[in-house]
Amino acid sequence: MASPASGPQSVDRALEILDAVADAPGPVGAKALARQLGCSLSTVYHLLGPLTTRGHLLRTGEGYAPGPRAVALHRSFQRHLGLGPQLAEVLPRLRRATGAQAYVTAYRDGRIVMLDSTVPVTDSEHPFVPGPESRAHATAHGKALLAALPRTARRRYLAEHGMARFTDRTITAADRFEAEVERVRGRGYAVSVGEADPAYTCLAATLAVQSSQGVVHALSLSLPTTDFRRRHGELRAALVRAAGS
Incomplete structure (x- = not known):
């Protein structure tokens, strides 16, 4: 039977x-x-x-x-994507320094994943939580990571994952996204003002020292857009300093 x-x-x-x-x-x-x-x-x-x-x-x-096996699998996944103790310790320091939620995100082999964040695990309503990132073109960490890739790899990623519209600010055209990539490269950090979630602004920068095996990491911050408008200077400075350390 x-x-x-x-x-x-x-x-x-x-x-x-x-x-x-x-x-x-x-x-x-x-x-x-x-x-x-x-x-x-x-x-x-x-x-x-x-x-x-x-x-x-x-x-x-x-x-x-x-x-309990889920915990071991999660830690193994983080380890394989280069989230070591030094990088993990950056997040709480950045959180304390800025008062904003902090994140570390990685790109490898055509996928973008948020590895860790300072968002409490009990906050199930927060728009940015660890896991696969399906809104890379609309988030600051996604923009920063995609800007670090060769053009062909970036175009391939966008073709495979699409450019869905999440708010009226979301960039959904490939040529406009390429122009945004040039801005990210020129200033050394990425910004997303209400593009993935209308209430939140995010800033992100790739790490100065990247790991091997084709993994690229980015640090990012998120906070309500109303707070960002009056604090963008100090937040940007803290983020760029942490990413370059």
Whole structure:
């Protein structure tokens, strides 16, 4: 008798379960997972077993939640993208110096990912959180990283990921973005005023010393646009100083 899910299909289902639990605001029950994935309850239980045994999920009284293995995977991911102790320590210092939220973002092999930030993990409403970046053309850290790439690599990235409009300020045309890249290179930092989120302004600069293996890092700050207008000089100076240290 065939198992509820086997081979590649079982891998896809297991990953769908992990994604569903990770994206949920709280623990998720097996029946809710079955409904969400459109599969049988027996299939879900068949896959929940090894996921919990290996520590990827944790079974609680309210349902399933991310397990302790998620922490190790996250730290390994950060390490592989060059987030060492020295770089991680820059963020809290920048936060204390500016009062703005600070971030470190990386580009490698056609992907941009925010590796870490000073935003509290309890702040689920903040528009900029660690993880894959789908708004690179509209964020300061995305602009800074893309400006550091050769033109062909930058054009390829934009063609693959698109240039969606998030606000009326978002740059959605490739020629306008190239003009923006020239401005970023000329002044040594990038700015996004309400382009990814209408209420926030971001500043970013690539690190003076980059890691090997084709990884490029950027430091960035974000704060309400109303605060940026009166503090842009000091914020820019603090950011450029931190990125060049």
